[in-house]
Amino acid sequence: MDAMTPRQRFMAALHNRAVDRVPVASPTSVATVELMDATGAFFPAVHTDGETMARLAAGGHDILGFDTVAPIFSIAQEAAALGCGMDWGRKDWMPINTTSPFAEPEDVRIPGDYLEKPSIRACLDAIGILRHRYGDRVAVIGKVMGPWTLSYHARGVQEFLMDTVLDPDKARRFLEVLMPASLLFARAQIEAGADAIVIADHCTGDMVRAQNYRDFLLPLHKVMNRELSFPTILHCCGKALDRMEYFAQAGFTSYHFESKNDPRESMAIVNGRMTLMGNINNPSTLLKGSPADVEREARAAIDAGVQVLAPECAVPLITPNRNLQAIVQAAAAFGKKRL
Amino acid sequence: MPGVLDEIKQAVIDGNAGAAKELTNKALAAKVDALEIFQVALIPAMDEVGRRMQAEEYYIPEVLLSARAMRTSSEILKPLIAGNPNMKPAGKVVIGTVRGDLHDIGKNLVAMMLEGASFEISDLGINVTPDQFVAKVNEVKPNLVALSAMLTTTMMGMKETIEALKQAGVRSSVKVMVGGAPVNQRFADEIGADGYAADAATAANLAKSLVA
Numbered sequence: 001m002d003a004m005t006p007r008q009r010f011m012a013a014l015h016n017r018a019v020d021r022v023p024v025a026s027p028t029s030v031a032t033v034e035l036m037d038a039t040g041a042f043f044p045a046v047h048t049d050g051e052t053m054a055r056l057a058a059g060g061h062d063i064l065g066f067d068t069v070a071p072i073f074s075i076a077q078e079a080a081a082l083g084c085g086m087d088w089g090r091k092d093w094m095p096i097n098t099t100s101p102f103a104e105p106e107d108v109r110i111p112g113d114y115l116e117k118p119s120i121r122a123c124l125d126a127i128g129i130l131r132h133r134y135g136d137r138v139a140v141i142g143k144v145m146g147p148w149t150l151s152y153h154a155r156g157v158q159e160f161l162m163d164t165v166l167d168p169d170k171a172r173r174f175l176e177v178l179m180p181a182s183l184l185f186a187r188a189q190i191e192a193g194a195d196a197i198v199i200a201d202h203c204t205g206d207m208v209r210a211q212n213y214r215d216f217l218l219p220l221h222k223v224m225n226r227e228l229s230f231p232t233i234l235h236c237c238g239k240a241l242d243r244m245e246y247f248a249q250a251g252f253t254s255y256h257f258e259s260k261n262d263p264r265e266s267m268a269i270v271n272g273r274m275t276l277m278g279n280i281n282n283p284s285t286l287l288k289g290s291p292a293d294v295e296r297e298a299r300a301a302i303d304a305g306v307q308v309l310a311p312e313c314a315v316p317l318i319t320p321n322r323n324l325q326a327i328v329q330a331a332a333a334f335g336k337k338r339l
Numbered sequence: 340m341p342g343v344l345d346e347i348k349q350a351v352i353d354g355n356a357g358a359a360k361e362l363t364n365k366a367l368a369a370k371v372d373a374l375e376i377f378q379v380a381l382i383p384a385m386d387e388v389g390r391r392m393q394a395e396e397y398y399i400p401e402v403l404l405s406a407r408a409m410r411t412s413s414e415i416l417k418p419l420i421a422g423n424p425n426m427k428p429a430g431k432v433v434i435g436t437v438r439g440d441l442h443d444i445g446k447n448l449v450a451m452m453l454e455g456a457s458f459e460i461s462d463l464g465i466n467v468t469p470d471q472f473v474a475k476v477n478e479v480k481p482n483l484v485a486l487s488a489m490l491t492t493t494m495m496g497m498k499e500t501i502e503a504l505k506q507a508g509v510r511s512s513v514k515v516m517v518g519g520a521p522v523n524q525r526f527a528d529e530i531g532a533d534g535y536a537a538d539a540a541t542a543a544n545l546a547k548s549l550v551a
Contacts, residue, residue: 093439093492094492158444158447161399161400161403162404162407164400165400165401165404166404207399207400208398208399212398237520282521283521283526284523288525315491316490316492316494316495
């Protein structure tokens with residue numbers, strides 16, 4: 001018998017408190033084709049139907065053994081609700097917005113029935129269903145796109161990135177007009193029963209310099225964390241060692257980081273100001289590697305002191321379940337702690 | 340007229356499309372040869388942009404602006420260069436983002452950098468099926484096929500495309516290079532690509548080496 005329930009374990013680790021073993025979480029999607037087949041809940045229907053979304057998410061705990069369930073699989077739920085054109089994909093494709101209709105920040109309108117749009121309502125319903133199903137036994141993770149990622153969707157990635165240089169005030173106005181959409185959705189997820197909210201904001205070192213985060217986004221993230229006053233997890237893919245200091249200043253409870261960042265260096269930078277979760281590589285290890293490869297990376301993260309094990313980002317849909325289960329096995333074998 | 344050529348080069352490096360257009364027209368009015376502008380100003384400018392990108396002095400916004408400035412100038416020059424026997428492209432490239440993937444920024448950057456390195460580009464866009472790649476290869480007979488994928492969920496589309504090129508009997512006539520956020524050298528080797536580039540600047544160098 002474990003000393004802690006999965007939810008107790010995850011919530012304690014999220015806040016850097018004592019745990020019986022390192023938890024395994026799904027801050028981004030762990031949906032796989034194997035899980036779809038096992039649960040009978042398939043892409044793309046899950047993205048707009050709360051019941052099937054919850055059923056697929058439940059596989060993350062019931063089948064994979066993770067300590068959390070996370071029902072929001074795509075990054076485009078809000079884009080759809082804001083009026084972007086959508087391709088919802090198919091069983092083995094992630095959805096994506098196909099148009100970015102807003103040339104000016106003043107054109108953006110958050111619809112009065114935003115929370116009732118099908119792509120938003122489904123997420124809220126799914127969180128409620130999962131909360132009811134698991135009670136206080138398993139942690140439920142919610143997720144919203146932050147204002148930077150919403151600006152990519154609303155304005156277009158290239159256009160928004162060029163705005164940051166050519167017209168920084170315009171870029172700021174996009175961020176400011178979209179931040180309320182992130183907050184509105186986050187608050188609704190909290191009310192629906194989420195235990196923690198991932199704020200995915202892709203101001204990544206693969207695209208922009210650290211100063212962009214500091215100058216454009218850090219002030220807004222501080223506001224968001226203050227306003228929500230709730231456990232938050234920043235997700236930002238890619239190289240991030242040069243901006244982790246700023247992430248740590250923003251007031252997040254945790255940062256979900258990628259394998260491009262050395263776990264020991266990352267732990268040294270954040271220095272106890274927030275926890276870290278990650279950073280098992282997706283394409284080489286979880287998709288193409290063996291359970292032994294997964295174990296090796298999981299051990300490296302545990303040895304570095306990373307508080308929560310997780311895939312580095314949304315897993316490829318054809319990732320074999322056995323490799324995701326291998327994270328849980330590694331946590332059980334090597335992540336035991338003394339309470 | 341080296342002064343104006345230096346100015347065009349600098350305008351492209353600075354990402355100033357307005358200045359690039361004005362200076363290109365100024366150079367042409369002063370009877371500077373269009374091919375000379377291309378070879379002495381634009382190509383070295385994009386070389387420098389690539390260097391700065393690799394040195395992490397430039398990030399995507401700056402590269403996008405430089406590429407836009409380069410394109411502004413090259414659109415003016417292309418009709419004047421067309422048919423010039425001295426204009427020998429470095430090679431022909433068919434490029435696209437593979438099936439199921441609608442991301443185009445990385446692919447666009449690579450296309451722009453290759454164009455800046457004087458490759459002739461056939462850009463198939465996004466969500467390109469293996470059959471569409473094969474059809475384009477048969478049509479334009481390129482030296483290179485460049486495949487992009489931004490998602491771990493779509494990267495296997497690269498393998499499918501390489502398989503389709505084999506099935507169609509054209510794999511041996513082209514070099515295949517791959518890139519994108521989830522892709523690495525190991526993956527490139529596994530799917531039988533000829534080369535992998537981590538970023539757009541490296542892609543231009545890789546393309547040159549593959550056709551050398």
